[in-house]
Amino acid sequence: xxxxxxxxxxxxxxxxxxxxxxxxxxxxxxxxxxxxxxxxxxxxxxxxxxxxxxxxxxxxxxxxxxxxxxxxxxxxxxxxxxxxxxxxxxxxxxxxxxxxxxxxxxxxxxxxxxxxxxxxxxxxxxxxxxxxxxxxxxxxxxxxxxxxxxxxxxxxxxxxxxxxxxxxxxxxxxxxxxxxxxxxxxxxxxxxxxxxxxxxxxxxxxxxxxxxxxxxxxxxxxxxxxxxxxxxxxxxxxxxxxxxxxxxxxxxxxxxxxxxxxxxxxxxxxxxxxxxxxxxxxxxxxxxxxxxxxxxxxxxxxxxxxxxxxxxxxxxxxxxxxxxxxxxxxxxxxxxxxxxx
Numbered sequence: 001x002x003x004x005x006x007x008x009x010x011x012x013x014x015x016x017x018x019x020x021x022x023x024x025x026x027x028x029x030x031x032x033x034x035x036x037x038x039x040x041x042x043x044x045x046x047x048x049x050x051x052x053x054x055x056x057x058x059x060x061x062x063x064x065x066x067x068x069x070x071x072x073x074x075x076x077x078x079x080x081x082x083x084x085x086x087x088x089x090x091x092x093x094x095x096x097x098x099x100x101x102x103x104x105x106x107x108x109x110x111x112x113x114x115x116x117x118x119x120x121x122x123x124x125x126x127x128x129x130x131x132x133x134x135x136x137x138x139x140x141x142x143x144x145x146x147x148x149x150x151x152x153x154x155x156x157x158x159x160x161x162x163x164x165x166x167x168x169x170x171x172x173x174x175x176x177x178x179x180x181x182x183x184x185x186x187x188x189x190x191x192x193x194x195x196x197x198x199x200x201x202x203x204x205x206x207x208x209x210x211x212x213x214x215x216x217x218x219x220x221x222x223x224x225x226x227x228x229x230x231x232x233x234x235x236x237x238x239x240x241x242x243x244x245x246x247x248x249x250x251x252x253x254x255x256x257x258x259x260x261x262x263x264x265x266x267x268x269x270x271x272x273x274x275x276x277x278x279x280x281x282x283x284x285x286x287x288x289x290x291x292x293x294x295x296x297x298x299x300x301x302x303x304x305x306x307x308x309x310x311x312x313x314x315x316x317x318x319x320x321x322x323x324x325x326x327x328x329x330x331x332x333x334x335x336x337x338x339x340x341x
Contacts (some may be wrong), residue, residue, distance in 0.1 A: 010331040012286025034102035035065055037095050045074065045085075046092030049083040096140030097242065097290055100180045103133030105297045115300050122301045129301075131191035135168030138241060142172050145329035146240070146273075151179070151338060153324065157269055159183060159236035164251060165221075165260075166190075166242030170198035170213045173238075177211050183322045185211045188218055188231050222259040238271040241333075248303045249315070257318030261340065270320065270338040273328055277305035288331035 036042045044051065056062040066082050074088035084092075101109070111127050114120040120127050142150075154176060158325070160183055166175035166188030177185040183238055198213035212230065218239075220226040231312075237260065247253045261267065275294055298305055315322060315338055322326045324337035 001087040007327050007329075007331075010288050013289050014287050014289070016287055025072070025115045029103050030098050032065055032068045032072060033074075033091055033095060036069060037099060039065075040067075040104075040157045042092045042095045045088045046084075046095075048084050048089060049272075050084075051075070053080045053082070062146050062304055070188075093144045094289070096137045096142075096144060098137075099133055100137030101293050104130050104137055105134075105293070106130075108297055108300050109293075109340065112296070112300055112334055124264075129297075130191035132197060135189070135191060135194035137199065138168045139171040141330065142240070143175075144321065147175065148171075149326060149328065150271075151175075153271060153326065153335065157236055157271065157337070159269070159320045161185070161230065162238060163188065163234045163267075165230070165237065165239035166219045166245070167198065167213070169196050169201060170195075170211060171201065172240070174198075174202055174205060174207055174211050176238075178205065178207060183210070184230075184233075186228070186234070187211070187213045188216050188221060188228075190214070190215070190217045210233060218242065222246075222256065222263045223261065231264055232266060234267050236271065237264050237267045240273040241275060242292065243272060243274040243311070244276075244298065244305055245303060247306060248259045250304075252315065254314070257314055257320065261318065261320075270340075271336070272338065273333060273335040274311065275305075275328075277307050277328055278332055279307050279309075291331050311336070 033042065038044070041051065049067060053063065053066075056066070066075060067077075069088070070077050070082065074085060074091055076085055087271045106128055108115070108122070111120050115122060115127060123126065125334040145341050149172075150172070159180075160181065162173065162176060162185045163184065164176075164187045166172065166258070167189045168191070169306055170185075170187030170189075173187045173231055175187040177183050187195075187198055189198070192215055195213050195215040202208055202211050202213055214228060216226045216228070221228060243256075259268070275290070277295070278291060295305060311334070312322065315336065319341050320338040321341050322336060324334045324335075327333070328335050
């Protein structure tokens, strides 16, 4: 496949129009998946573990969730045992999407009407996303779908200190550093819950001497309003699914990448990935996973999205050479390796 080819699954896997029964049952299924994951059962389903009713005999709600998952085809009931199906194992692999949507953006989607007519507003005092769930969902997707490609790309990158902008719970930078002896890493994220989660996880992994989780607005770091000692040591910068937020302000859009280079003056390589606006809605009879939700959520938050052509121009205008471009697992997401010219 040519590096600029669109993977077939990006054209769509769900047929439209979506019938009432499919829409309703899909909504229920999404909430069941999220609930099972919060209970730790999605991980077991992903491994193919059998779930025994006797373990939940005193918990009617848990049994109701297992029955609902069976109705969705994710489990098969066999007397007093629930056996994961192939569909269940596939859903478990994709659970990050549901953590992101149901856990992270439930309030945004549920109030889309009021946000649209101006009765409610997207801000911390009114409607907002759950930053911790967004971070967790991103980490789950990274582990299940993105890690292999990122690791393969980073095999060709010789780094000593790497920074992850919009790092969430720092799972990605921790994993990358743990695989490369002698390296150090820093995760920067605006979310306090995500940063606290990151610090706990870093300590649990015994990486506190090599990985630092910093709570900061990346824009403040780029503006040099927030000075971080380690930025001068960073030789590689990575960031995933944050750039569209950094590019939201049209007045500063062209300055983001030059400012990123200035904030990390010794960085010679940038490994950046983002989900992008579809050039057009191809195959209107089919829709891929994630794209519609991603576009709608950001419209409700007032964050504009951009096409791949726009990203290409922003990078090259900042004096960066596009060394490599790969389609990421999530539809309409691309991974760039950029070299300083």
